[in-house]
Amino acid sequence: MKNAIEVVLPSTRHWWCLWHLMKKLPEKLRCNKEYEQIKFTLKNIVYDSLTPDEFEERWTMFLENFHVSNNEWLNGLYVERQCWVPTFLKDSFWMGMSTTQCSESMHAFFDGYVNSKTSLKQFVEQYMKALCDDVEKEKHADFNYLNTHIPCISLCN
Known part of the structure; x- marks a missing residue:
C-alpha cells in the first residue's frame, strides 16, 4: 500500500493506524515473559513522547531494558516510525483526528x-x-x- 500511495499520490502523507499496530502486540511480543510491562511501556513511549528526540531516547532505553533489540517486528516498525509515531506526524494537518479516530471514522x-x-x-x-x-x-x-x-x-x- 505504501508504494502505491507514493506512486499515485506522491504529495500525500500516509499515516499508519496505531490501533492496528497495537492490536498486533500480542502476536508479536506475547512470548516475552515481561509482555504486560512491554506493552505498557511501548504505549507510553508512542503516545507520550513530545519530540522525536524524546521518542528516540525512550525507544533506545526500551530496547535495552527489555532485551528486544533483535525483535524483527520492532526493528521494522522503528524504520517506519515517521508513519505511525504521533510526534513525527505533528508537521502535517490531520483534521484534529487521532489515528484511531481516522480509522474508525473512515471505516464508517x-x-x-x-x-x-x-x-x-x-x-x-x-x-x-x-x-x-x-x-x-x-x-x-x-x-x-x-x-x-x-x-x-x-x-x-
Whole structure:
C-alpha cells in the first residue's frame, strides 16, 4: 500500500493506524515473559513522547531494558516510525483526528461503498457518491432541525 500511495499520490502523507499496530502486540511480543510491562511501556513511549528526540531516547532505553533489540517486528516498525509515531506526524494537518479516530471514522464513512476488491477507479467513483450522500444527510438533518418545533416545558416565561 505504501508504494502505491507514493506512486499515485506522491504529495500525500500516509499515516499508519496505531490501533492496528497495537492490536498486533500480542502476536508479536506475547512470548516475552515481561509482555504486560512491554506493552505498557511501548504505549507510553508512542503516545507520550513530545519530540522525536524524546521518542528516540525512550525507544533506545526500551530496547535495552527489555532485551528486544533483535525483535524483527520492532526493528521494522522503528524504520517506519515517521508513519505511525504521533510526534513525527505533528508537521502535517490531520483534521484534529487521532489515528484511531481516522480509522474508525473512515471505516464508517466508506461502509457499504467500497470493499477489499474495489479498484482505484471504482474507489474514486464511490468516494464521490459517499461525499454526495453525506452532504444529503447533512442537508436533511439541517432541514429537520430548522423545521422542528420543540415545545417549552418550563413553567417560567
